[in-house]
Structure formats: C-alpha cells, structure tokens
Amino acid sequence: MKKTLLAMAAAVTLSTAPVSAADGEIVLGKVPFTLEHAYHQSVVRYFEGYAKKEYGAKTIVVDGQSSSESALSAVENLIAQKVDGIALHSPDIAMSETAVTMAKKAGIPIVTTLMFPMSKSTPHVQPREDISSFRMGEVAATQWLKAHPDKKPRVAILNFGGFEQIASLRTDPFFRGVQSVSADAELVTVQNGGGSTITSMDVTLDILQANPDVNIIFGANDDMALGALAATEQLGRGRMDNGVPLTEIIAGVDAGENAMVKIFNPNCSFKLSHGQVRDNGIAEVDTLMGMIKGDIPTDEWFQVDTESPTFDYWNNSIREAQAFLEVNFNFDKDLKAMVAKQR
Helix, strand or coil, X not given: CEEEHHXXXXXXXXXXXXXXXXXXXXXXXXXXCCCCCHHHHHHHHHHHHHHHHHHCCEXXXXXXXXXXXXXHHHHHHHHHCCCCEEEECCCCHHXXXXXXXXXXXXXXXXXXXXCCCCXXXXXEEEXXXXXXXXXXXXXXXXXXXXXCCCCCCXXXXXXXXXXXXXXXXXXHHXXXXXXXXXXXXXXXXXXXXXXXXXXXXXXXXXXXXXXXXXXXXXXXXXXXXXXXXXXXXXXXXXXXXXXXXXXXXXXXCCCCHHXXXXXXCCCEXXXXXXXXXXXXXXXXXXXXXXXXXXXXXXXXXXXXXXCCCEEECCCCCHHHHHHHHHHHHCCCXXXXXXXXXXX
C-alpha cells in the first residue's frame, strides 16, 4: 500500500484529539541516524513539536549515533520504556529488520524512514530522493556543458559506504541524470566519505590529485559536499564566475543552512542540493498515530511518499531558499545577507 503525504494526512489526521494510552499519555520514541547533523536535529525538532501540537503526545529521543549497535540499543531502550510507537531512521537494513521484529514482538508500532528494512513488513516514510537526485544530475551536466562544451562530464561520488538504498535513492539517480544530458559522461570513482566533512575533504584531495579532470562531484549529504568544496578550494579550485563553472560543480543532499549559503554564492562551485524535514517529521508522526488508532495496519507494508525539493543556483531564488530554511530548519537569519558577506 502506498500513499502520498497529502493522502496520508487526509487518512489519519481527520481527528487530532489526543489518543489515550493506558497511563493517559501517548509517548512516541524517535531514533534519528545521528544528532551530529543539523538535518537530523531539525527532523527531531519537527517531530517533537508536531506530535505535541497535533496529538498531545510526548516524544523520547534516543540518538542512533551513526551506529547500528547504538540504534538497536536505542530501540531496545524505548521498548523497555513501553512507548506507544517508534520512528527509526537507519541505513543498516539488517539491523532495522531486527529492530522491527523486536518492536512487533513487544506489540509496539514502528515506522521506518528513508531506508526500509530487509523485508517490507511495516509502514515506511519514503522521501522521493531518487527524483530529486536525478534532476540535480541533469542540471549539473547541463550547466557544465554549457560552459565547457568540449569537456565531457567526469563525475566523482562520495557516499556513506556500501548502503544499497543510498545508491538507489541518491548516487545512482544522480549519475543517470548526468548521463541523460551527456551519454558519454564518465563515472571516475565512488568513494566513502563517511558522511563527514573532514573525511570527505581528505578523500576528495586524493581523488583530485589522481584525477584532476574531475568536473562534477556529488556528496550523498551536504557534509560530504562541503568537505569536497574545502578540498577543491585547498587546491585553488572550487570557483565560479557569476554562476559559470570554472573548475567543477558540486552537489549535496539535505539543503541545510551551510549548503544554501554556498549554493547562492555566485563564485562558489557548490551549487545544488535537495532535502525535506517538515514533511518527513509530520509523516512519521501521522503514520505512528494512524497505527496506534488502528487506521493503519501495523504488520503490513504501507509507504508514505514525501517530496525532497531541489535547490540550485540557476533555477531557484534566495527568497525560495530562505522560506524553505525557515520552515524546515527553524532558520531565523537573513540568507541574502549571509551570502553577500562571502563574496
């Protein structure tokens, strides 16, 4: 079963009055991949606020710490606390399968996000990142060839290391998007950036020293894209001339503040990202509450799709990015002024 976020909202939020648990309070558990990243911090913030406002529910957050062991321990912790529902975000599909089995055995509804377990046996929130990643590949290749028609796209990718669904949602669609514009585009290398700015900087330095003609770099999150940017700048690259690529084009995923400031700087080569916070947090809560109320089966696959809007220098405005950041990242600064300071 599959629904869009809009259809999902209509299905499970017709009545938003608090649902009484045995002790009179609904308690939802939330296990983010890591609270080190601004993206996951923002999803947690939205999850907590929406659960409280719409359902009068309390949230207990246990950090997954970018670790399968920590995430599984977090789920065990929440089960021991007898929460009424659990939202899990982890790229480890085997661990997620174990976590889902444990929660079901305890009679606790569980919803996964972005990365589904090995078997599709529980409701799942799926940001359509494949569509947005493909679009970014198209735009990156188009803009590169517009500036350098005699230089085919040569792509380097930074990923989290071996996660099949990250490949299917982010890295593979991105390169297919590049190929849709330039059939002879070359995928030079795919390296593990570890989700880290520092690691990705070091990895990108090695990539560019061995392959100086790489001209498109895709980081599977913004932290890795920012690390790639730092590496290019260290090598005297990372430059554009009022949006015209001189050395390379860099893309990321999450569309947070640090990325947007770079994207709208006309002389920086980091130029594309996509992301979603609000709709993912809302969908997680609505899905869990639908399961708790009996509107959504707890033991069947039920996919809720959300969009992951794309932002790039050439097709979006600072005003649009400002509005997105305000809604999704609790942003209270002036993006245009921040960009101007970098020039």
